[in-house]
Amino acid sequence: xxxxxxxxxxxxxxxxxxxxxxxxxxxxxxxxxxxxxxxxxxxxxxxxxxxxxxxxxxxxxxxxxxxxxxxxxxxxxxxxxxxxxxxxxxxxxxxxxxxxxxxxxxxxxxxxxxxxxxxxxxxxxxxxxxxxxxxxxxxxxxxxxxxxxxxxxxxxxxxxxxxxxxxxxxxxxxxxxxxxxxxxxxxxxxxxxxxxxxxxxxxxxxxxxxxxxxxxxxxxxxxxxxxxxxxxxxxxxxxxxxxxxxxxxxxxxxxxxxxxxxxxxxxxxxxxxxxxxxxxxxxxxxxxxxxxxxxxxxxxxxxxxxxxxxxxxxxxxxxxxxxxxxxxxxxxxxxx
Amino acid sequence: xxxxxxxxxxxxxxxxxxxxxxxxxxxxxxxxxxxxxxxxxxxxxxxxxxxxxxxxxxxxxxxxxxxxxxxxxxxxxxxxxxxxxxxxxxxxxxxxxxxxxxxxxxxxxxxxxxxxxxxxxxxxxxxxxxxxxxxxxxxxxxxxxxxxxxxxxxxxxxxxxxxxxxxxxxxxxxxxxxxxxxxxxxxxxxxxxxxxxxxxxxxxxxxxxxxxxxxxxxxxxxxxxxxxxxxxxxxxxxxxxxxxxxxxxxxxxxxxxxxxxxxxxxxxxxxxxxxxxxxxxxxxxxxxxxxxxxxxxxxxxxxxxxxxxxxxxxxxxxxxxxxxxxxxxxxxxxxxxxxxxxxxxxxxxxxxxxxxxxxxxxxxxxxxxxxxxxxxxxxxxxxxxxxxxxxxxxxxxxxxxxxxxxxxxxxxxxxxxxxxxxxxxxxxxxxx
Numbered sequence: 001x002x003x004x005x006x007x008x009x010x011x012x013x014x015x016x017x018x019x020x021x022x023x024x025x026x027x028x029x030x031x032x033x034x035x036x037x038x039x040x041x042x043x044x045x046x047x048x049x050x051x052x053x054x055x056x057x058x059x060x061x062x063x064x065x066x067x068x069x070x071x072x073x074x075x076x077x078x079x080x081x082x083x084x085x086x087x088x089x090x091x092x093x094x095x096x097x098x099x100x101x102x103x104x105x106x107x108x109x110x111x112x113x114x115x116x117x118x119x120x121x122x123x124x125x126x127x128x129x130x131x132x133x134x135x136x137x138x139x140x141x142x143x144x145x146x147x148x149x150x151x152x153x154x155x156x157x158x159x160x161x162x163x164x165x166x167x168x169x170x171x172x173x174x175x176x177x178x179x180x181x182x183x184x185x186x187x188x189x190x191x192x193x194x195x196x197x198x199x200x201x202x203x204x205x206x207x208x209x210x211x212x213x214x215x216x217x218x219x220x221x222x223x224x225x226x227x228x229x230x231x232x233x234x235x236x237x238x239x240x241x242x243x244x245x246x247x248x249x250x251x252x253x254x255x256x257x258x259x260x261x262x263x264x265x266x267x268x269x270x271x272x273x274x275x276x277x278x279x280x281x282x283x284x285x286x287x288x289x290x291x292x293x294x295x296x297x298x299x300x301x302x303x304x305x306x307x308x309x310x311x312x313x314x315x316x317x318x319x320x321x322x323x324x325x326x327x328x329x330x331x332x333x334x335x336x
Numbered sequence: 337x338x339x340x341x342x343x344x345x346x347x348x349x350x351x352x353x354x355x356x357x358x359x360x361x362x363x364x365x366x367x368x369x370x371x372x373x374x375x376x377x378x379x380x381x382x383x384x385x386x387x388x389x390x391x392x393x394x395x396x397x398x399x400x401x402x403x404x405x406x407x408x409x410x411x412x413x414x415x416x417x418x419x420x421x422x423x424x425x426x427x428x429x430x431x432x433x434x435x436x437x438x439x440x441x442x443x444x445x446x447x448x449x450x451x452x453x454x455x456x457x458x459x460x461x462x463x464x465x466x467x468x469x470x471x472x473x474x475x476x477x478x479x480x481x482x483x484x485x486x487x488x489x490x491x492x493x494x495x496x497x498x499x500x501x502x503x504x505x506x507x508x509x510x511x512x513x514x515x516x517x518x519x520x521x522x523x524x525x526x527x528x529x530x531x532x533x534x535x536x537x538x539x540x541x542x543x544x545x546x547x548x549x550x551x552x553x554x555x556x557x558x559x560x561x562x563x564x565x566x567x568x569x570x571x572x573x574x575x576x577x578x579x580x581x582x583x584x585x586x587x588x589x590x591x592x593x594x595x596x597x598x599x600x601x602x603x604x605x606x607x608x609x610x611x612x613x614x615x616x617x618x619x620x621x622x623x624x625x626x627x628x629x630x631x632x633x634x635x636x637x638x639x640x641x642x643x644x645x646x647x648x649x650x651x652x653x654x655x656x657x658x659x660x661x662x663x664x665x666x667x668x669x670x671x672x673x674x675x676x677x678x679x680x681x682x683x684x685x686x687x688x689x690x691x692x693x694x695x696x697x698x699x700x701x702x703x704x705x706x707x708x709x710x711x712x713x714x715x716x717x718x719x720x721x722x723x724x725x726x727x728x729x730x731x732x733x734x735x736x737x738x739x740x741x742x743x744x745x746x747x748x749x750x751x752x753x754x755x756x757x758x759x760x761x762x763x764x765x766x767x768x
Contacts, residue, residue: 012651012685013662015752017738018678019348019497020686025696025745076691081746083696123694123746229699276699276712325708327730329567329580 025122029082031227035218036089036266043093043210050097051207054104058095059088061108069117083122087111090130090266093208094259094306095137103141107133127313128273131306138306198256208262219265228269231278235285236264236292243293259305260292267305273313280319287312339535341558342568344706346739348497348561348658350536355500355618358625360508363615364641365437369632370422371397371408372430375671376464377471378404383433389416394446394609397433406462406472406672409447411611411630412437425635425654425661425668432669435632448607454523461603462610462672467491467502467564467593468655470673473600476592477523479585485524489573490517492533492540492594493557493564496656499676501614502594504626506533506540509598510547516597517552519604524590530573531594534559561658562737566591568706580733615670617642619679620649629670635677636666650682658738686747692719693746701740701750707733711740715753723760731757 044051066084070077078084091111095104111133119125199213208215222228237255244254255261268274268288275284288308295304374380381398385391391410399407410433418434449460459474479485490513494502506513513531521529531548533541535556544554557563557572567578570589578584584591592600595614602608612631615638618624622643629638635654639645653660654674670677701711710729717726731754740750 011649011662011664011666012682012688013664014651014686014688015755016653016657016659016661016736017742017751018651018653018657018660018662018680018685019742020747021346021348021743021745023743023745024747028696028698028745121694123696271696271698274697276697276702276710278703324710325702327580327709327733328571328707329577329582329733330730331577331579 026080026082028227029086031225032086032222032266033082033089035221035227036086036093038217039208039211039214040089040093042214043207046201046203046210047097047207053101054095054097054099054207055089055092057099057101057104058092058108059085061105062088062091062112065109065112066117069113073117075121078121081122083116084112087116087129087133090208090262091133093262093266094130094134094206096206099137103137107137110136123272125272126317127310128267128270131267131310131313134306135310194253195256198253205257206259208259209257212256212261215261215265219261222265222269228265229278229281231281232269232274232285232288233264235282235287236260236268236289239286239289240264240293241289243290244297247293247297249297254293254296258296263288263292263305263309268309268312273316275316275319275323277320277323277325280316280323283323284312284316284319287315339556339558340532340572341560342563342565342572342706344704344708344739345560345562345568346704346743347559348742350559351498351618352500352503352536354624355498355616355626356503356537358500358504360501360504360614360626360628362443363612363627363629363633364637365412365441365630366633366637367436368417369411369414369435369437369630370432370634370669371410371435371632372422372424372432372669372671373398373408374424374430375408375470375631375673376406376462377469378402378406378475380430381405381408383419383431385416385419385433387416387419390414391416391435392447393441393443394448394611396609397435404472404475406464406474407460407609408433408631409462409609409611410435411632412441414438423665423668425663425671425674427661427664432632446608446611449603449609451607454519454604457604457607458600461599461608463596463599463603464610464672465593466595466599466613466672466675468659468673468675470671473592473596476590477520479524479590483585484588485526485585485590486588487528487530487574487590488517488521488524488526489569489589489591490529490531490594490597491564491566491569491591492531492537492544493569494537495534495559495561495564496658496660496676497561498618498678499616499656500618501616501626501675503537503540505595505598505614506537507543510540510543512598512601513544513594514547514549514552515605516592516594516599516601519600520590520592520597521551526590529553530555532557532563532569532573534563561739562706562735565706565735565737567735580730610672613670613672613674615674616676616678618676619684620645620647620681621679622646629674631671632669634667634669635663638670638677639666639679645679648681649679651680651685653678653680658742659736686741689747689749693744693748695748696746698745700743700745704739704743706737706739707735709734709754711750711754712748714757715740715748715750718753718757718760721760723757723764726757727761727764731761734758 111129115129115132116125241251245251291308379402414435414437417436422432463473464470529552531554536559615629652663
């Protein structure tokens with residue numbers, strides 16, 4: 001105990017408010033990591049070493065690029081904000097397990113360097129960094145991401161065939177569905193035979209497509225913790241389901257398959273690249289769903305999640321301008 | 337009973353348990369009282385006494401002939417020992433009348449204010465808004481000509497964390513609060529009286545409800561900061577927004593704090609001037625409590641009376657943690673608007689931010705802003721000193737509740753930057 005006047009010499013003075021929420025940027029990012037963890041761990045367990053390898057390379061490359069950039073630019077280190085870790089994990093989750101090691105490293109570098117740091121670091125980037133990394137690989141080495149090839153420098157992997165598809169040399173479920181559509185003139189409307197593997201153990205796709213159920217679980221955790229707003233995933237999944245149905249396909253299959261759930265819960269909800277107002281978020285979510293569906297059914301490649309979200313990222317600042325909330329009290333002239 | 341609420345806000349940890357059940361007790365009679373001549377919004381008073389004068393409790397020691405002001409009374413029987421400039425809780429200086437109290441004090445006795453109508457008594461009793469704004473109450477009781485006030489709202493929210501002075505007053509003296517409510521309503525001709533209390537104070541709601549009778553509604557509100565902000569409170573009950581740049585009277589509403597209402601009742605019924613107020617002293621003090629403090633008591637004397645500090649001290653705040661003022665010096669007097677003294681440990685206060693922090697666009701400030709502003713954007717423009725763009729985002733409408741800065745996960749000093757924009761925009765307006 002000290003006398004009041006003795007202590008006065010060391011009193012800290014600042015303007016109000018004098019207290020802050022315990023929630024920091026790092027907390028938020030670690031919750032996102034925690035929400036991704038079940039799907040991530042299950043992918044490693046199900047796919048084994050190749051999945052662990054891709055996760056390790058993507059995360060390591062993302063963290064390393066950010067640390068190196070800050071060191072070269074003589075800026076304070078920012079790894080502890082957790083955002084590079086999230087980018088690394090998300091990037092790996094939209095890559096196939098057989099990704100060549102150097103492609104993983106390049107994608108991590110592109111994601112952080114071109115996706116984030118050139119804009120000025122966290123908060124200033126227009127596009128989702130992980131999707132920038134994925135888009136780069138998608139465009140540079142077309143076909144790698146939606147196929148699981150079996151020759152050349154792609155090492156084969158002992159994955160047991162699942163769902164009646166040939167996992168080793170086959171294409172992803174979406175690619176197969178697209179081929180079927182081309183052959184038969186349309187998707188079979190009900191693809192319920194696919195629900196179970198998509199929900200629990202789907203080995204024909206990216207690391208983030210192994211279990212839709214675990215992605216939904218993670219999304220619900222983020223919603224329950226108030227970290228993401230329901231409007232983006234609801235708009236996204238709603239629009240995707242509705243349009244799939246309108247295009248004559250099974251809406252449930254189309255939501256469960258491909259990157260829709262990962263995109264709706266974890267990619268499109270990225271704070272930095274999405275709108276900030278309620279209405280803006282809803283419209284943005286719907287936009288993601290619409291472009292994803294249109295791309296999937298009418299685009300050149302079946303996987304259109306990446307470009308749907310990147311496109312809406314570009315529109316996010318516009319949506320923010322469109323939906324500036326009306327300031328409280330700025331009402332039409334009151335009747336006197 | 338339905339629960340009303342406003343849009344937005346946050347719910348910080350309340351920290352009210354230390355004092356919520358501590359009955360109001362009399363504070364210290366210190367060796368000297370430093371009574372500021374400016375304890376209110378409006379013109380400062382001019383001392384009406386000289387050094388060496390003996391003064392009686394309730395006697396006017398300062399007043400001024402101005403439309404917006406409030407006279408200051410001696411809280412004790414004593415002798416004027418100095419008239420000097422002193423630091424105040426706001427960080428500025430004010431002329432103060434220094435009074436040395438006599439050894440014997442009779443707190444039941446006082447010099448009554450002159451006879452007169454309600455407004456005259458409230459005016460000469462020096463009543464000001466006790467919620468913190470310290471606006472002279474007599475002025476608020478005189479709405480402009482042609483304005484019809486249909487609803488009087490009493491603010492018993494006490495939404496600031498830590499503070500419990502209004503809570504205890506409502507529990508212990510509900511009759512005084514209700515008497516004040518009726519006087520205010522009668523004076524302005526309002527038909528409806530609503531007393532709003534946050535639901536975290538069920539004993540206060542019950543105490544008021546048991547005596548309310550006809551014509552007074554006691555309503556519980558969702559516990560969420562800043563529920564007690566004037567415009568938000570009005571919206572919660574009337575679902576009408578006070579238009580930009582207008583007073584609540586423009587939509588027929590008048591808001592007074594519950595403690596102000598009780599003081600108005602005392603002024604009108606007992607002709608008692610405002611000489612003391614209830615102050616919550618809490619945080620890292622040995623004996624936290626709600627004390628009836630003589631105006632002019634130094635914060636240092638009050639903290640000593642509350643047992644002194646009980647641990648490392650980082651910051652002492654006059655008022656609540658969301659809107660209060662950090663004190664650089666504890667030898668400053670308690671004034672009419674001081675609702676609390678909160679002592680924080682170094683680990684309990686918001687860290688001082690070094691350098692620019694990035695906005696991660698999480699939207700928490702937008703979702704929380706009770707005025708539907710975009711704090712992140714105003715702050716960004718303020719950082720660039722771009723006042724023209726900042727002005728289009730209405731910083732003037734900011735009520736400075738602090739929700740944005742409280743909720744920012746990267747700890748951007750949002751409110752501080754908005755204040756900067758506000759003053760720049762106001763200065764620009766004044767220059768035109």
